Amino acid sequence: MATVLAIETSCDETAAAVVKKRHILSNIVASQIAIHRPYGGVVPEVASRQHVESINDVIAAALSQARVDWDQIDGIAVTSAPGLVGALLVGLTAAKTLAMLHHKPLIGVHHLEGHIHASYLQNPDLSPPFLCLLVSGGHTSLIKVEDCGQYQTLGQTRDDAAGEAFDKVARLLDLGYPGGPAIDLIAKNGNPQAFPLPEGKISLPEGGYHPYDSSFSGLKTAVLRLVETHRRQANAVPVADVAASFQLTVARALTRRTINCALNYGLSTIAVGGGVAANSILREQLLASAQQHHLQVLFPPINLCTDNAAMIACAGAEHLDRGHTSPLTLGALSRMPISQVMDLYQV
């Protein structure tokens, strides 16, 4: 059972963790949310600089909290794709330096494969095949997990990711950044039936709609029109009602696609990951619908849904156990389909 130190710097969290197979020994995250909040979103150059500031302390804290010394570390995992290239390079450079210095293998990890592995940390006995609904600020995907390194994307967003839609709608409603938690909170005081909003279906050339793909840009525009209409008529925008209606529309759209996908592919377990998995109404809708269809749905705790290095370490340990390691020439990639994860390894 490999013990792996992992580093994650793909976006705005500087994170390091030590995981022994599927058990967390330490999990440190230095969040940059407060730094990016005045800009209303992540500023890539600011994120890279902040990673440089924080990374040494975060790695030191992960090692000391895990109470391991270098002899007990079998490999160093690092997120190498996808993400902000400048931000990824900070983590990659740190990981390569430590790998060389301590003569440890380097294991590049695909960020989405990391999110999938958060479910193994919560449920160490979970085994493929299962369906993963991955909903974060950058991704909205339905992924069939066949084995470690083997994934099939069955559905995805054609435009904005679910978290991005939450962030943009929150900005329209002056709710601040990040938008998801703010909408979740204020929606508790709103009527989710107040405004019927479009779910965003993808038409197929042969007629009908794509069963698993989604689109959130039309929904965002519908919210914008609603807000503009109220402002034009000098009416106060009913923020809580708009937030609740938007949130329910997203939750229903994701739930419908996920349950259909699980049923059509004969997958009885659904693992959810990414920051939007924290959403209370998505959890409610998905759990209720899964129960109706006798499917199992797994939500990792919120600190494992949002970006962290424990999930990267877990994926890294699985690959290391299979003899998958990366060359020290490994680069950072802003985009990479999850079906290509094995390109990260020299097997």
Ligand code: KG4
């Ligand atoms: O997975 P994550 O931490 O980072 C990325 O890899 O993108 O996800 C961040 C996203 C943000 O868009 C944030 O608004 C959203 O997750 N989020 C939520 C909630 N908490 C975080 N969205 C809806 N409801 C929430 N409670």
Ligand code: ZN
């Ligand atoms: Zn993420």
